[in-house]
Every structure is written in C-alpha cells, then in structure tokens.
Amino acid sequence: MTEYRSARLTRLTLTGFRNYAALSIDLSAKMVAFVGANGAGKTNILEAISFLTAGRGLRRAALADIARKGGNGSWSVAAKILLDGIESSLGTGATTGVPGRKVRIDGEDMRSSESLLDYMRVLWLVPAMDGLFTGPGSDRRRFLDRLTLAIDPAHGRRVSDFESALRQRNKLLDQGASDAYLSALELQVASLGTAVSLARQETVGLLRQMISDQPLEGSTFPQASLSLEGAFEAEMLEMSASDQEDHYCRLLEQGRPRDRAAGRTLSGPHLSDLKVRHAAKDMPASQSSTGEQKALLIGLVLAHAELTAKVSGLTPVLLLDEVAAHLDPARRAALFAKLESLGGQVFMTGTDRALFDALPAQSEVFEVGNDKAHLSGV
Template sequence: MSIHLCHLTLSHFRSHLRTRVELDGRPVVLSGLNGAGKTNILEAVSLLSPGRGLRRASPEEIARRPQSVGWKIRAEVATPDGQRQLETWAEPGSTRQVRIDEKAAPQVALGELIAMLWLTPAMDRLWVEGAEGRRRFLDRTVLSFRPDHAAQSLGYEKAMRERNRLLREGVTDSGWFAALEAQMAQTGARISENRLSAVKIIGAHSDPDSPFPEADLALECTAPTEEDALATALAEGRRRDMAAGRSLIGPHRADLRAIWAAKAMEAAQCSTGEQKALLISIVLANARALATVRGGAPILLLDEVAAHLDATRRAALYDAICDLGAQAFLTGTGPELFDYFGPRAQHFTVSEADGLSNLEATTP
C-alpha cells in the first residue's frame, strides 16, 4: 500500500485563505491559469516533509498577506498502520512547528513517515547551473531513503562553519581544528556514503525500455569519502584553507554528474527538453526504488511537468505514475494536458479572484 493524503487543509497559506480537499489516493491534477495558486498547493504538500519545501521559503514568506497571522497545514495520511494526523504551522516571527497525531514531533519524523519527491520549473536548468542545486537535488533523493541524512548534513555544516571562523581569524591551535575536523570527517563520510548508495540504487532501478532516457549518475568528490582519509586531508589542507578563508574540500564541494546513457552525452550538452526528460527518468527510478525499499511509492509533486513533453512522453509519464500506484500532484495551465489520465486521476480546477484561490473538482 502506498502512503497517500486523504484530506488536506490550508489556512492562511499564500493565496489560500482556507482550502480543504478530500483525496482518495489517485493522482491529483490541478489545472488553472498562471497565478491561480496551483503551485501553492504543491508547496503546502511539500512542507509535510522535512526542510523548507519546494520553494525553500522562510515561514514569513509563506504567510498570507496582509493578515500575517501565521499559517497552518493539516493533513490526514493513510498508511499501512492506519490513519495519521499531521500538522505543520508557523506563528508570526516563529519557526515552523510539527505535530503528528496531536503530539509535537521533529521535522525528521515527517521524512520517516512520508517519502516525497518533486520537480519544479526552477529545476529545468539543474544541469547547466552551479553544483549547489545538484547537491540539493541529490540530498533530497538521499532523504527519501535515509531521513537521518538531514541530521548528518546539519552536523557537518555546523562543524564546517566553526572551522571556517577559525580559519578567517587566523587561529593556529591544532587542538581546536582537530576536534572540528574529526566531526566533519565523521559526518562527511556518512554523507558521502549515503549519496553514493542513493546513486547506486537509482541506477539499479532505471528502466532502459522507458521513453525517458536512462541516466548514468556519478558522484564527483573533491576529497576522500572515508572518515580517516578525510580527516587527514582536512588537517593537511589547513594552510591552504586559511589563505582562502574557508574549507576547500569535503562533501560540501561534491557534484552530481549525469550522462544520457544511450547517447553517451553529458546532461549539460542536452537540449532543454532532453534535460527535463532526464530529470523525470531519475525521479521515476527513485520512485521505483522507494517502492521496493520502503514498501510503497512516494508522493510525487510535479509542477508544470508537461510543459516540455510531447503527447507520447506525457502518456508514458502518466502510465508510469499509475503503475507505481503513486499519489502524484501535477499542475498545468490547461486540463487537456491531462486528458490521457481520464478517471485514473482526480481532477481539479484552481482559479483566483480578488487575491484568493479557489479549488473546484471537475470531471475528466
């Protein structure tokens, strides 16, 4: 059984003053004009996972204006163990809070309960822009398998920030550096291990017969991935790092490389449509892997995913979603983009009037 949302309620969330929708586990199609509030719904769902959501927005940016009274998302989730109640919200000036079954919980608990993947138009240039976006994409993939990956990443970042401060201040006490480098090496080795494992399992679940191009993925590292070797490399690089004022090696400098397998072509050299197809191929492989590893397909958030797909690939994507049994949320400007789903999906029209979004169920 795939985990899916049964009810979703948004309160004072961006353009949604109060929106409630009942869901039955089928894919969810959201059609409407640009600016109607479709992506806001996907963003709300994304906040039922750890982190800052698909827009990486701060809690203050999400709250509906001009009221600025805070915001709340409530959801009922069907799981193999029964129904679970999720809430996440933020009051003005406060950080995001989480409750599961009416009990306070850390964000990582959301990742343990729900696996979630997404694609947005902002990711269309993933392969031609800086490595930071590709690392973020890879780490979101890793989180779907290992929710504790976030804790390892936070531990590494905290130790690295402190080491960078010492470097900038010209501190030479080797004891201070050794302690921080030991923590960076321990957490950094786990980060690299998790990333390498994710790359391997996605490769094992690629579909060479799919209309979407099979991607060969590789993790490019600037430093050793083993703990002892990384600690040694950090110690040996102190003088160089002090001159730069920052740590120049480690998992924070890694990059994700993708090649269109059939053409032996780097993703960066592919057309925009081909790059989009590669991303979809990777997400579908990730979803298939999760269905095996976690016993159920993840929730998929696919914002304007049909924009660069021809009719054949759109149909192949919709078939793949249904074959997985995944609850996918898809947005598009016109309902005709989703005709091939037919009754296999729930269809909604999202409209906007006077700054408020409205959601209406429709029949395909």
C-alpha cells in the same frame, strides 16, 4: 511494480499559506491534477504538500516568506492521510515570533520534521529544476541530498550538522583558534563529511542499478548514467570508512593555512558533484537538448520513486509541477500510465485542462482560481 505501502492524502487544509487565507480540499483519487491560470496558486498547493515531509519544501523558502501577505505572519498545513488502512493527522506550520517549523502528528508535537518520514515520502519535479544539469554543482548536490533523504531519513540531519561544523571551522580559522580546538572540531567535520559522502555514493549506486535494470528498448524517457565525482571521492577510493575519516582529518589539518587564506574549506564532499549523462548517446546531460534534459530528469525522478519504494517499503507521493506541458500527447499518456503503475498518489499542475485528458478514469481534476479549488465540473 511490486505492491508497497502507500500513503494517500484524503484531506488537505491550508491556513494563512501563500495566497490562501483558508483552503480545504477533500481528495479521493490517486491521480490528482490542479488546473488554472498562471499565478492562480496551483504550485502553492504542491508546496504545501511538500511540507508534509522532512526538509524545507519544494521552494526552499524562508518560513516567514510563506505566510500570506496581509495575514498575521503565521501559517499551517494540515492533512488527513490513510496508511495501512489507518487514518492519521499530520500538521506543520510556523508561528510569528516562534523560531523554526513545528510538526504535529495525531495531536502530538514532534521534535523534528524527520518524524513525518514514517508516514510519507514526498518527491517533486518543478520547473526550477529544468536547469539542473547546466546549473552550479550546489544545485545537483542539493538534488542528490533530497534523493538520499527519501531512502535514508537520517541524511538530512547529517548534512545540516556537517555544513554547520564546516561554518564553525571556517570561523575558528578566521579567529586564529588554537590547534587543539581546531583538531577537535575537525574530527567532527571528518566524521560527518565521510558519512555524508558514503550515503550519497550509496544512493547513486542504488539508483544506477535501478536504472540499469530497466529495459532500454521501448523506454519513453531516456536513461541517465550517474556518478558522484570530486577530489574527495577520488582520494577516498577503496578506503574503509574509518580510513576515510582519518585521511580527511589529515587533509583538514594540512589545509589550515590555505583554507584560512581562502576563507573557506577547500577539501571535502561539500565540493563534490553529481554527474549525469545521457546513457544511450553517451554524452553529458548538460550537452543534451532542452527536451532531452527534461525527459532525462523525468526518467530520473521516476526511477528514484521506484527506488524509494523498494528501499523504504513506502511508495512516495509525487508532486509534478507543469510537467505535462512539455510533453507531446504520446509521452503524456506514457507518463500517466507509468505514474499509475507506481501505485502512489500523484499531484500535478497545468494551465490547460486538455493536458490531463489521458488521465485514468478515476482521477480528479481541480480548477484553481480566486484563492479556491473545486472539482472540475462541480
């Protein structure tokens, strides 16, 4: 893989975060594993790292729910990172009684978490994603939006604004607002919705190309075939962006009686779905075995990590929760070799130290328990 810029965490400090009153970990390796019993707090450490980028973290938890039980309701995550040989300090957290998540970089308050994307791109794979291919379309849209955010930092705000505009339109329809008022809001919905759809389609196209460029023979993880499908995308096929906006506006205007009766907007990219197929077997991922689905998902995340590096120039930090336990020894070794070749920092969790025996020699393994983490053997 071509060398790209790569941020590396050298210190992680948690305060009032989940089960940790205070935890500080010094890090020196690119491959890091946290080992401990279920419930020891391994995933909480990965979640903390996930807050060092834009978004709501790997659990999408309410900020108030993250604070340690018995604490004062506030929490924080701080990190020292090295990027281009320069050390930077990243910090984020929430304070009791103060709305929203605060972000600070090198001591300066930032307006939003999107500023963190200049320093780190963070991707993750967690057990909750195991049902991605069989679950509701909303889960796959959210997954696709996170993939898009990693290569298009403006996408998160775009999606948030689009969803907010949709909620406003539904409320106005319910309240019987004037046509003029609705038309003005629908212009905003159409503009944002079209931009969201185009960004998603670009990500799918780039990822599809990235996957197809990889050799099929000898691949440890099966290749996925991707498409973004929905009535919205079907209607907008071959239209320019401006024509799509105009057409969406007409759809919204014509659909007002139907949408008012339904209590929701029944046309738009908020109803589209990411379709995934097992390429070699030419069958829907949802019909593949549980093991094949897991392998497809791992392959998809690895391909996206490569795409993120290629598009942004910044190799992402990867968070892999309990991923090794589902793989046989040969596939585990192949996964670790692939992760090492990506060049970015990787954090993994597992209940058994033996799961990480095939890690490269310079890797670090931390034992987690009793609300602490220390290097294995230390």
